[in-house]
Amino acid sequence: MTLGLEPIVRSSLPDAVFDQLADQILSRRLEPGDPLPSERELSTALGVNRGALREALKRLAQAGLIEQRHGGGTRVLDYRRTAGLDLLTRLLLTPQGQPDLHVARSIMEMRTALAPDIARLCALRAGPALHERLREIVGEMREASEPEQLDRLQLLSLELWELLVSGADNIAYRLAFNTLRHTYEQIREALVIALADELRQVEACAQLVAAIERRDGELAFTTARAIVERGSQGVLAAIELLGELNEGSP
Amino acid sequence: MTLGLEPIVRSSLPDAVFDQLADQILSRRLEPGDPLPSERELSTALGVNRGALREALKRLAQAGLIEQRHGGGTRVLDYRRTAGLDLLTRLLLTPQGQPDLHVARSIMEMRTALAPDIARLCALRAGPALHERLREIVGEMREASEPEQLDRLQLLSLELWELLVSGADNIAYRLAFNTLRHTYEQIREALVIALADELRQVEACAQLVAAIERRDGELAFTTARAIVERGSQGVLAAIELLGELNEGSP
DNA sequence: GTGGTCAAATGGTCTGACCACTCGGGTTGT
DNA sequence: ACAACCCGAGTGGTCAGACCATTTGACCAC
Numbered sequence: 001m002t003l004g005l006e007p008i009v010r011s012s013l014p015d016a017v018f019d020q021l022a023d024q025i026l027s028r029r030l031e032p033g034d035p036l037p038s039e040r041e042l043s044t045a046l047g048v049n050r051g052a053l054r055e056a057l058k059r060l061a062q063a064g065l066i067e068q069r070h071g072g073g074t075r076v077l078d079y080r081r082t083a084g085l086d087l088l089t090r091l092l093l094t095p096q097g098q099p100d101l102h103v104a105r106s107i108m109e110m111r112t113a114l115a116p117d118i119a120r121l122c123a124l125r126a127g128p129a130l131h132e133r134l135r136e137i138v139g140e141m142r143e144a145s146e147p148e149q150l151d152r153l154q155l156l157s158l159e160l161w162e163l164l165v166s167g168a169d170n171i172a173y174r175l176a177f178n179t180l181r182h183t184y185e186q187i188r189e190a191l192v193i194a195l196a197d198e199l200r201q202v203e204a205c206a207q208l209v210a211a212i213e214r215r216d217g218e219l220a221f222t223t224a225r226a227i228v229e230r231g232s233q234g235v236l237a238a239i240e241l242l243g244e245l246n247e248g249s250p
Numbered sequence: 251m252t253l254g255l256e257p258i259v260r261s262s263l264p265d266a267v268f269d270q271l272a273d274q275i276l277s278r279r280l281e282p283g284d285p286l287p288s289e290r291e292l293s294t295a296l297g298v299n300r301g302a303l304r305e306a307l308k309r310l311a312q313a314g315l316i317e318q319r320h321g322g323g324t325r326v327l328d329y330r331r332t333a334g335l336d337l338l339t340r341l342l343l344t345p346q347g348q349p350d351l352h353v354a355r356s357i358m359e360m361r362t363a364l365a366p367d368i369a370r371l372c373a374l375r376a377g378p379a380l381h382e383r384l385r386e387i388v389g390e391m392r393e394a395s396e397p398e399q400l401d402r403l404q405l406l407s408l409e410l411w412e413l414l415v416s417g418a419d420n421i422a423y424r425l426a427f428n429t430l431r432h433t434y435e436q437i438r439e440a441l442v443i444a445l446a447d448e449l450r451q452v453e454a455c456a457q458l459v460a461a462i463e464r465r466d467g468e469l470a471f472t473t474a475r476a477i478v479e480r481g482s483q484g485v486l487a488a489i490e491l492l493g494e495l496n497e498g499s500p
Numbered sequence: 501g502t503g504g505t506c507a508a509a510t511g512g513t514c515t516g517a518c519c520a521c522t523c524g525g526g527t528t529g530t
Numbered sequence: 531a532c533a534a535c536c537c538g539a540g541t542g543g544t545c546a547g548a549c550c551a552t553t554t555g556a557c558c559a560c
Contacts, residue, residue, distance in 0.1 A: 010320070010552095012512070014308060049514050051301050054543090058264060059307045064428070070260070070542050071521030079477050080421070084429040086334035088422055106422035109371065110364075117363040170328070172338055172356035176426065178314070179334040179541060260521095262543070288510055299545045304512090320511050321552030 015047050017056035018047070023095045025065050025076055032078035036066060039074075063087060089182045099187055101239045107183060108232045108239075112225075115161070116178065118168045119224030123212040126167030134163055134209045141202045150192050155184040158184075160205060164224075167212070194238060198231025258265045263298050267306035270296075273345045275315050282328035286316060289324075310457055315339060325419075339432045349437055351489045356431060358482045362475075364426065365411070368418045369474035373462040376417030384413055391452045400442050403449040408434075410455060414474075417462070444488060446483025 011019075014095040024030045036042065039057070059219040062068045064083035068074045075086050079087060091103045113114065122130075135158045158181065165177045184191065192199075213218040261269075274280045286292065289307070293300040307324065310316045314333035318324045329337060340355045353390045372380075387410045394402040401435040408431065434441065442449075454477050 012320075014512090039543095040541085049512095051304070051515095052513065054301075055305055055308045057542095059308055062309050062312060068542065069522080070262075071540080073541060080424055082428065083425055084334075084336035084339075084432070085422065085425040086336040087425055089334075091421060103421055106420040107368070110422040110426070111365055113367040113520075114360075117359070121359065170359055171341060171353055172335065172358040172360040174330055175337055176360070177331055178332065182334070194283040204261055264543090289512095290510085301546095302544065305504060307511095318511065319553075321509080322554075 013052040013129055014059070016056035017046055017048060017053055018059050020057065021060055022063070022065060022090055025079065026091065027095060027110065030076045034076045036074040036076065067082055073248050083242060085176060085179050088179055092183045099190070101242055102221075104246075105236060105239050108235050109181060110176075111180060112228050112232045114173060115224040115228040116221045117168070118161075118164050118173050118177075119208060119212065120217040120221040121166035121170055121173075122164045123215055123217045123220035125169045126212060130167045131209075131213045132213065134160070137163065137203070138206045138209050141205060145202045148200070150196055150199055154188070154195070155204075157199055157205075164212075178210070191235075194235045195231040197234050198227060201227050201230060254267040260389060262307070263302040264305040267296055267298060267303055268309050271306065271310055272313070272315060272340055274348070275310075275329065276341065277333035277345065280326045282326055284326045286324040286326065297418075304310040335426060335429050338429055339436070342433045342436055349440070351492055352500075355486060355489050357430060358485050360426075362478050362482045365478040366471045368411075368414050368423050368427075369458060369462065370467040371419035371420055371423075372414045373465050373467045375419045376462060379467060380417045381459075381463045384462065386469075387413065388452070388456045388459050391455060395450065395452045398450070400446055400449055403452070404438070404442050404445070407455075408448055414462075429433060441485075444485045445481040447484050448477060451477050453478060 009143065021036075030036070037045065038055055039050055043053040046053065054175055057066065057068060063079075063086070064089075065079050067072055067077050071155075077083075088103070092099055092107070094100055126134075137156055141153060141156050141160075144156060161177070165174050168174075169214060204223060208220060208223040208227065211223055269288075271280075280286070287295065289303055293303040294338055294442055296303065306317065307318060311318055313329075313336065315327060315329050315337075317327050327333075338353070338357065338449055342349055342357070375382075387406055391403060391406050391410075394406060410424050411427070418424075456475060457468060458473040458477065461473055
């Protein structure tokens with residue numbers, strides 16, 4: 001029995017402060033170079049303890065959004081120059097909860113650039129144990145495609161790529177994949193539809209796995225590229241359409 | 251007059267705590283699932299105030315290394331599944347200060363995958379203002395290559411890629427580039443030597459810029475790929491050699 | 501077994517104080 | 531008039547101790 005229950009989110013005080021200040025900075029209401037109010041001012045203004053505020057500020061500093069100088073105040077940084085990829089998770093959704101099209105396009109492009117190389121390295125480096133698990137996933141994908149269950153196909157696709165990334169034995173790809181997956185999960189439902197074409201390519205996935213088992217890096221590369229481009233092109237086209245619509249009604 | 255002075259690092263208490271715990275986790279001395287001592291225990295054990303400790307823990311949680319549960323203790327996570335790309339900065343150097351070869355290889359591979367697409371997008375999207383600045387950089391590169399100044403060539407190369415990333419108009423690439431640059435700067439001096447072959451390709455850079463000015467995405471892609479592969483192959487070969495040496499003397 | 505109750509341990513928050521550093525303006529010496 | 535110095539206000543950094551909120555598991559009643 002599935003009730004569709006979701007765990008209750010109990011956001012802590014520092015989290016709330018972090019969210020609020022991060023939004024102010026990312027929306028350019030606080031511009032790079034601007035000084036932040038003092039910790040004492042901020043804590044009273046936000047109605048939280050200074051300790052809680054400081055935990056939030058430390059996180060903002062780690063994220064590359066602000067810079068604290070002992071005795072010299074706190075300034076807003078230009079996140080486009082100082083923040084790392086992890087910030088993507090916060091950038092995708094605007095404070096109003098809608099996906100930012102420019103960010104979405106960026107993610108799709110990055111995915112298209114990385115996925116083929118991940119498949120290629122996986123073909124070169126994965127062992128038989130991983131091959132076995134890849135075959136299992138493909139088997140489940142086939143099951144989920146006869147009476148088409150897009151939801152399940154999406155989860156299986158994620159699992160497949162999880163395995164491919166593991167097999168690629170590249171920690172940078174592994175971590176970047178984690179970041180992309182976090183952003184992905186924020187709009188998972190919308191992406192089921194946008195990526196439907198890609199998710200339906202079960203046989204292409206089977207070919208990809210076969211190429212990997214034969215340790216054919218180049219074939220794995222091109223096959224993966226074909227799979228991923230199918231989805232990306234669909235999403236990019238949709239984004240372009242939406243962008244033009246938005247221009248008409250600013 | 252250049253004295254080669256470096257700014258004095260005044261690491262704060264939370265930073266020191268963060269470093270120490272992060273090293274414990276990344277070196278697997280604390281394994282995923284392991285419970286961390288309570289905040290009160292840790293703070294007395296480390297000799298710092300609980301507030302300072304908490305700021306460090308918050309950062310560890312944001313980095314995806316630990317998970318705090320109100321009332322239920324704090325556990326170590328599997329950073330390979332939960333951390334984002336930003337962690338790369340900490341992974342490259344072992345606690346002893348030596349570069350981790352597996353991480354270095356990963357970074358080189360990622361760079362090789364991203365750089366060509368960055369150049370391609372830059373060719374498609376950059377405007378004349380950027381073209382102008384690109385030409386300037388190439389000009390300076392030529393100056394720095396007659397009596398060969400590898401140091402200066404390295405800085406100019408970084409500037410060039412900084413501009414290319416800007417021109418690509420892709421926030422994901424932008425942020426990933428920031429992360430990679432941070433890791434890069436940690437071993438900049440060693441990389442001057444390892445990437446010498448790549449840095450010397452000033453004329454190839456000129457061709458890349460020319461391709462971008464002609465808005466020829468495909469040409470920019472292949473030219474950039476050629477440039478970057480030159481350096482990566484050298485580094486990868488060196489890494490393989492060092493790896494074999496290490497196996498002989500564990 | 502099932503469910504309720506309670507106490508201990510843990511993380512979350514608060515208060516108020518003091519230390520360390522930066523910065524700008526006033527002072528001093530020339 | 532100018533430069534060097536000094537000092538105090540303001541800021542971030544650290545600390546101690548207390549109380550609140552939640553989890554957890556042991557214990558108990560049914």
